[in-house]
Amino acid sequence: MRQQLVIVGAGPRGTGLLERLAANAPELYAGPGLDIHLVDPHPPGGGRIWRQAQSPLLWMNSQAEDVTMFTDDTVAMAGPVREGPTLHEWARLDGRTFPDRRTQGRYLRWVYERAVADLPPNVTVHHHPRRAVRVDGPREGRQRVWLEGRPDPLRADLVILTLGHLDGEPDAEQAELSAYAREHGLVHLPPDFTADSDLTALAPGEPVLVRGFGLAFVDLMVLLTEGRGGQYEGETYRPSGREPVLYVGSRRGVPYHSKIGYDWTGDRPPLPRFLGPAEVAELLARPAGFDFRRDVWPLVEKELGFAHYHRLFTAHPGRTAMAWADFEEKYAAAGDPAETRALVAAAVPDPADRLDLTALDHPLEGVRYASHEDFQEGLRGYIEDDLRRRHDPAHSPDLGVFLGLLSVYGQLVRLGDIGSWWHGFFSYLASGPPGPRLRQMLALSRAGLLRFVGAGMTVTAEDGVFRATSPTVPGFSVEARALVEARLPEPTVRRARDSLLRELHADGAAETPDGLLRVDPGDGRVLDRAGRPHPRRFALGPYTDTRAPGAFTRPRTGGPAFRQNDATARAVLAFLSGSLVKELAR
Numbered sequence: 001m002r003q004q005l006v007i008v009g010a011g012p013r014g015t016g017l018l019e020r021l022a023a024n025a026p027e028l029y030a031g032p033g034l035d036i037h038l039v040d041p042h043p044p045g046g047g048r049i050w051r052q053a054q055s056p057l058l059w060m061n062s063q064a065e066d067v068t069m070f071t072d073d074t075v076a077m078a079g080p081v082r083e084g085p086t087l088h089e090w091a092r093l094d095g096r097t098f099p100d101r102r103t104q105g106r107y108l109r110w111v112y113e114r115a116v117a118d119l120p121p122n123v124t125v126h127h128h129p130r131r132a133v134r135v136d137g138p139r140e141g142r143q144r145v146w147l148e149g150r151p152d153p154l155r156a157d158l159v160i161l162t163l164g165h166l167d168g169e170p171d172a173e174q175a176e177l178s179a180y181a182r183e184h185g186l187v188h189l190p191p192d193f194t195a196d197s198d199l200t201a202l203a204p205g206e207p208v209l210v211r212g213f214g215l216a217f218v219d220l221m222v223l224l225t226e227g228r229g230g231q232y233e234g235e236t237y238r239p240s241g242r243e244p245v246l247y248v249g250s251r252r253g254v255p256y257h258s259k260i261g262y263d264w265t266g267d268r269p270p271l272p273r274f275l276g277p278a279e280v281a282e283l284l285a286r287p288a289g290f291d292f293r294r295d296v297w298p299l300v301e302k303e304l305g306f307a308h309y310h311r312l313f314t315a316h317p318g319r320t321a322m323a324w325a326d327f328e329e330k331y332a333a334a335g336d337p338a339e340t341r342a343l344v345a346a347a348v349p350d351p352a353d354r355l356d357l358t359a360l361d362h363p364l365e366g367v368r369y370a371s372h373e374d375f376q377e378g379l380r381g382y383i384e385d386d387l388r389r390r391h392d393p394a395h396s397p398d399l400g401v402f403l404g405l406l407s408v409y410g411q412l413v414r415l416g417d418i419g420s421w422w423h424g425f426f427s428y429l430a431s432g433p434p435g436p437r438l439r440q441m442l443a444l445s446r447a448g449l450l451r452f453v454g455a456g457m458t459v460t461a462e463d464g465v466f467r468a469t470s471p472t473v474p475g476f477s478v479e480a481r482a483l484v485e486a487r488l489p490e491p492t493v494r495r496a497r498d499s500l501l502r503e504l505h506a507d508g509a510a511e512t513p514d515g516l517l518r519v520d521p522g523d524g525r526v527l528d529r530a531g532r533p534h535p536r537r538f539a540l541g542p543y544t545d546t547r548a549p550g551a552f553t554r555p556r557t558g559g560p561a562f563r564q565n566d567a568t569a570r571a572v573l574a575f576l577s578g579s580l581v582k583e584l585a586r
């Protein structure tokens, strides 16, 4: 009797898991044969986000040299390392290129095909191009996975859910805005995957309010400009005449910081230093739990400050007034933020060289412009400064902070669900757009097709229109018949559009207060509300509370997602082999 494993979701995570199944099977799987059923309406490898059927204008937000699907000896895992090319090696690209999404999709497809080829001969993969709608079955017995449009379920000894980014039902505010739009003949596009949105209702020349200035905005901007036939000639945008006029704003009112455009040289900051495994263990051991702002953020600040000053003192000592060894000792001993500030004031003469995370987080706080046009000019200046700074190694403490952010991210993953604020802050500083995208923003702004609204943007639905205002330009408001929410949906397990997850929850699976699916941090087994791991159901990815970075792994960085994939693959293979031994003994 062949055994059956069902994996729902064949994007990067499902593919990475398959790679680990192939790597571990020779050691751990000795069964009569295994059928692996991959369920995904999109082709395996790229899955939904990296599929070939999408605009070639959409780019990755990673440089090609920073993307690998293969393990190396920095990954602390029980399974074997199987080395393979990074994206830039495979695609023969300059490592600093930001490839388009379809190129990454081809790499992922190749990884998928290699993993399938590497499986032992008695393991076979079948792809089912459908959605899975329900998993049921007894705790101790075979599971059934029901697919859309198929009367009979797949039978499964084990089920693994690698569902990735989910669509969500609109929350109360979004539902109200959509209802208002329907009543008044307006257009409202709620949070969605921009590549999948129907943008045809956004008419040429018409103003469109856009809430959100992150990566979803960049996709939207590209599809509504070059995607409608416009072209860049150097620094100038030549419109096609089919573009709407985008009025963009957000809480911060500025785009995410540009990607840094130079390489690291010299000594790396010795990280982690103030937020490492010991601090994480201490936080987790607190009987009353921890509060992010009170208990975790001060450690984050200390760590990022350490990374910043380490770089400033070692690479730009002329801009400091103390020896690094002295500073380091006093910095470590400083008990509270006031003491740290006093130390920094004494050791770093130019305030521009001091790290101020609060100011970075709110660049337009208290800033006022007399007119909308003045603000356009002002924000173009801000973006130009950011581009200059992010491409000038004289500001290399920024790169120190970037390494600090990566280190902190890796540690905070172990704390489980810490809410969404940190993820937004991380993305704003460390995961912003490639420089060329910001240059395109400048060109579109000069062409009058992109208009900045300001910080703390509010949108009202009144008088049959949407109206946006911001305290950045007192007295200014803009009316439009279209409103786009430029951000990804933030579904909770209960509000996921996906019936599979909702049913799993109804069947006893636990969720965190923030709506993430609770899983065993060891091997990814789905937990019930009593904290018991389900013997036959596993889940991995951004909708679970392990929240390993959703992003692709950089080579030689330990890869928490690889570690998790390996642990799950080994648990699955051991289970299948163990249950076989028991069945044979019967």
Ligand SMILES: Cc1cc2nc3c(=O)[nH]c(=O)nc-3n(C[C@H](O)[C@H](O)[C@H](O)COP(=O)(O)OP(=O)(O)OC[C@H]3O[C@@H](n4cnc5c(N)ncnc54)[C@H](O)[C@@H]3O)c2cc1C
Pocket (backbone or CB within 6 Å): 008, 009, 010, 011, 012, 013, 014, 039, 040, 041, 042, 046, 047, 048, 049, 050, 059, 060, 061, 062, 130, 131, 132, 133, 162, 163, 164, 165, 166, 193, 488, 498, 500, 541, 542, 550, 551, 552, 553
């Ligand atoms: C628009 C976008 C751009 C990104 N760009 C980058 C980037 O440039 N660099 C980077 O490092 N990271 C990027 N990311 C982060 C992203 O998390 C990872 O790149 C990666 O795609 C996550 O892989 P995944 O397999 O967990 O999820 P996904 O890529 O979402 O794949 C999940 C798969 O599961 C399938 N699925 C879900 N539910 C069901 C169901 N019920 N039945 C059947 N199939 C189902 C979906 O069709 C999908 O193919 C981006 C994310 C998004 C949303």
